Amino acid sequence: QVQLVDSGGGLVKPGGSLRLSCVASGFTFTDYHMSWIRQAPGKGLEWVSYINTSGSGIYYADSVKGRFTISRDDAKNSLHLQMNSLRVEDTAVYYCARGNKYPGYWGQGTLVTVSS
Amino acid sequence: EIVLTQSPGTLSLSPGERATLSCRASQSVTSSYLAWYQQKPGQAPRLLIYGASNRAAGLPDRFSGSGSGTDFTLTISRLEPEDFAVYYCQQYDKTPLTFGGGTKVEIK
Numbered sequence: 001q002v003q004l005v006d007s008g009g010g011l012v013k014p015g016g017s018l019r020l021s022c023v024a025s026g027f028t029f030t031d032y033h034m035s036w037i038r039q040a041p042g043k044g045l046e047w048v049s050y051i052n053t054s055g056s057g058i059y060y061a062d063s064v065k066g067r068f069t070i071s072r073d074d075a076k077n078s079l080h081l082q083m084n085s086l087r088v089e090d091t092a093v094y095y096c097a098r099g100n101k102y103p104g105y106w107g108q109g110t111l112v113t114v115s116s
Numbered sequence: 117e118i119v120l121t122q123s124p125g126t127l128s129l130s131p132g133e134r135a136t137l138s139c140r141a142s143q144s145v146t147s148s149y150l151a152w153y154q155q156k157p158g159q160a161p162r163l164l165i166y167g168a169s170n171r172a173a174g175l176p177d178r179f180s181g182s183g184s185g186t187d188f189t190l191t192i193s194r195l196e197p198e199d200f201a202v203y204y205c206q207q208y209d210k211t212p213l214t215f216g217g218g219t220k221v222e223i224k
Contacts, residue, residue, distance in 0.1 A: 045153075045161065045204055047213040061212055095160055101208040102151035104172060106160035 002026040002105045004096045009110030016086050016114070022079040022096030022107055029077040033057075033100035036070060036081045038092035039109075046092075049081065050100035059100070064090075086114045118143055118207050120216035128224040135192040137219045139205035144185045149209040152181055152190045155218075156201045164203075165190065195221070 008020040020036070035050035049060045049070040058070055069082040079096055091114045097103035119142040129135055139150070148168035153161035163172045165181035168188055178193040192199055200223050205216040 044217050045206070045215040047215070059211055101149070101213075102163060102166040102206065104163045106162075109160055 002098070004098065004105055004107035006094065006096045006107035006110040009094065009112045011113045011115065012086055013116055014086060014088055014114055017082070017084045018086065018112060020081040020083065020094055020096075020110055020112070024077045024079070024096075024098070027098070029072075030074050032098050034072060034079045035097045035100050035103060036079075036094055037097055037103070037106075038090075038094045038112075040089075040092040043092075048094070051079070052100070083112070086112075088114050090114050117212055118145065118210055118214050120205050120207060120214055122203075122205060122216035122219045124219060125217070126220045126222060128222050129195055130224045131195050131197055133195050135190075135195055135199070135221055137190040137192075137203055137221075139183075139188040139190070139216050141186045141188070141207060145188075145207050145209045147209070148184050148188075149207060150181075150183070150188050151206045151208065153204045153206065154199075154201045155204065161204065192221075197223075 003025045005023045012018050033052045036048040038048050039045050051058050051070045067085045071080045093109040093111050095109045096107040098105040121140045123138045150168045152165040155161040169181045180191045182189050202218045202220045204218050
């Protein structure tokens with residue numbers, strides 16, 4: 001069965017960095033675009049970034065452009081999100097998701113808290 | 117940016133009743149590139165509908181989606197206890213991909 005396992009979240013100070021990971025199983029990872037979507041505590045959903053199958057097509061929300069970098073390691077069936085210059089407003093649960101249009105599979109989410 | 121406005125913010129209904137959720141887009145969503153998700157507390161969202169009216173695999177047929185252009189609707193014909201949750205619409209016509217603010221369906 002399809003499984004996405006998110007990890008890497010934690011508490012970080014403003015200006016700090018964090019690297020999120022998502023390990024995929026149960027499907028052919030190289031066949032799918034992948035995305036990161038976040039949800040601030042008690043708030044709605046925000047699409048953060050996606051990457052296409054070849055890694056050459058990448059999208060970032062304006063709110064994270066220049067600070068976050070998405071990447072994929074097809075050999076390890078994994079997706080990553082390098083987050084630099086973190087801000088308090090980046091505090092959220094970050095979900096890895098399969099697809100870049102209407103994801104049918106999501107990870108369980110990993111909580112990133114940016115606070116001094 | 118396409119802004120999606122969901123209404124009502126909260127819907128208070130009893131099991132067995134019909135739920136009608138609205139999603140209005142600030143500009144036309146081409147080819148009905150609109151999806152609906154259900155989210156329960158502490159869980160990731162679950163895809164319900166894509167292409168405005170296509171059910172995700174395994175979704176009970178009490179869920180249906182309709183609409184085009186700027187007005188879309190998710191209908192739950194008879195609410196089951198497990199349907200009480202928050203529902204989000206999302207457009208994938210144009211970047212940035214955007215979600216609506218959500219409608220909470222709560223037990224009356």
